Amino acid sequence: MEQKTKVHAEAGKHDLVITRDFDLPVELVFRAHAEPEIIEQWMSNPYATARVLKFEGKKHGSYQFESTDAQGKVVFRSNGVIHEFSPNKKIIRTFELENAPYGVQLEVYAFESLTDDTSRLNMHVIYESVALRDQLMQLPFAQGINMAHNRLQEVLITLK
Amino acid sequence: MNLRRDVFQAIADPTRRAILLLVASQSLSAGAIAANFDTARPTVSKHLQILTECELLEQKQTGREIYYHINAKKMKAVADFIEPFRSMWDDRFNKLETIMKKYKTK
Numbered sequence: 001m002e003q004k005t006k007v008h009a010e011a012g013k014h015d016l017v018i019t020r021d022f023d024l025p026v027e028l029v030f031r032a033h034a035e036p037e038i039i040e041q042w043m044s045n046p047y048a049t050a051r052v053l054k055f056e057g058k059k060h061g062s063y064q065f066e067s068t069d070a071q072g073k074v075v076f077r078s079n080g081v082i083h084e085f086s087p088n089k090k091i092i093r094t095f096e097l098e099n100a101p102y103g104v105q106l107e108v109y110a111f112e113s114l115t116d117d118t119s120r121l122n123m124h125v126i127y128e129s130v131a132l133r134d135q136l137m138q139l140p141f142a143q144g145i146n147m148a149h150n151r152l153q154e155v156l157i158t159l160k
Numbered sequence: 161m162n163l164r165r166d167v168f169q170a171i172a173d174p175t176r177r178a179i180l181l182l183v184a185s186q187s188l189s190a191g192a193i194a195a196n197f198d199t200a201r202p203t204v205s206k207h208l209q210i211l212t213e214c215e216l217l218e219q220k221q222t223g224r225e226i227y228y229h230i231n232a233k234k235m236k237a238v239a240d241f242i243e244p245f246r247s248m249w250d251d252r253f254n255k256l257e258t259i260m261k262k263y264k265t266k
Contacts, residue, residue: 003172005250007242018246020253028260038263042256121253137245 009137014130016137018123026111026119030088033109039065048075057085063093076100080107088113102136103128167234170214171243174251175199176207180216180230187220187229 009016022029032038036052043050043065053064064079077098084092091109096102108124127133171177175197182188182196194204208228211217216235217228 003246003250005246005253007246007249009242018249020249022253022257022260024257024260024264028263029256031263032256032260038259041259042252045251137242 009133012130014128014133015124015126016133018121018125020121020123021114022119022121023117024119025117026088026113029119029121030111033091034085034087043067053077054079056082058082059085061085080104102139103132105136167214167216170210170216172247173207174247175204176211177247179204179207179211180235183217183228183230187227189225189227191225193228 005018005020007016007018032042034057036055039052039055040050048067048069051066051068053066055061055063059082061082062080063082064077066077067075069075078095079098080094080096082091082093084090088111090111091107093107093109094104095107096104105128106126108126110122110124112120112122114120127136171180178197179193182193190205190208191201193208194201197204208217212219212228214234215231218231220227220229
């Protein structure tokens with residue numbers, strides 16, 4: 001089976017490209033990146049609920065996201081500023097995890113229509129250094145393990 | 161080529177990743193693992209078999225039960241690679257796709 005999401009990260013470089021083909025018109029993929037209540041839905045997962053604290057979808061606008069665990073505890077906050085916001089075409093923004101030593105990354109989202117019902121998103125992410133890129137790439141999994149620990153604890157507590 | 165033994169194929173599946181996360185902290189019996197999922201027990205067994213075949217999980221017989229624990233060495237080799245990051249984005253984008261399909265008809 002061909003993978004719908006591809007990550008291209010060359011060794012020794014401080015950037016990477018994420019490419020995803022969607023069975024959706026480009027307008028809907030852009031909307032999913034432009035409307036807070038939709039962003040909250042797809043950024044959430046079984047271990048964490050995403051909340052959009054602030055979102056100004058325009059040039060010179062800024063945003064702030066928050067992720068909370070099942071107990072409502074804040075797991076992390078992230079924020080950035082928007083440099084370009086062209087509907088159905090492009091978003092350029094910065095991203096940083098608050099109170100974390102990972103620096104600021106620049107993200108270029110290019111939206112492309114393939115057919116009336118399909119589209120492609122190309123995300124170019126540029127990190128401050130090679131080391132930071134490599135560290136951040138390993139983060140989701142490390143976090144997942146911590147969250148699984150927490151979840152396991154929850155399960156064990158209910159069993160008591 | 162036996163795809164089942166391919167470690168990246170193994171962790172491409174969300175249920176198998178969830179199993180790995182479950183046993184990351186302690187070894188668990190097949191029953192205890194299955195109790196965490198809505199899927200049928202034989203399906204979970206199949207997942208455990210695949211994870212064991214590609215050496216992400218190791219089995220240990222304790223009394224009548226077989227306990228599964230994580231093979232840290234193998235996991236480290238995988239964690240060093242791109243796949244977990246890709247999987248996270250794949251999960252997110254799959255969700256995005258499902259959500260937005262509802263908006264399509266509106």
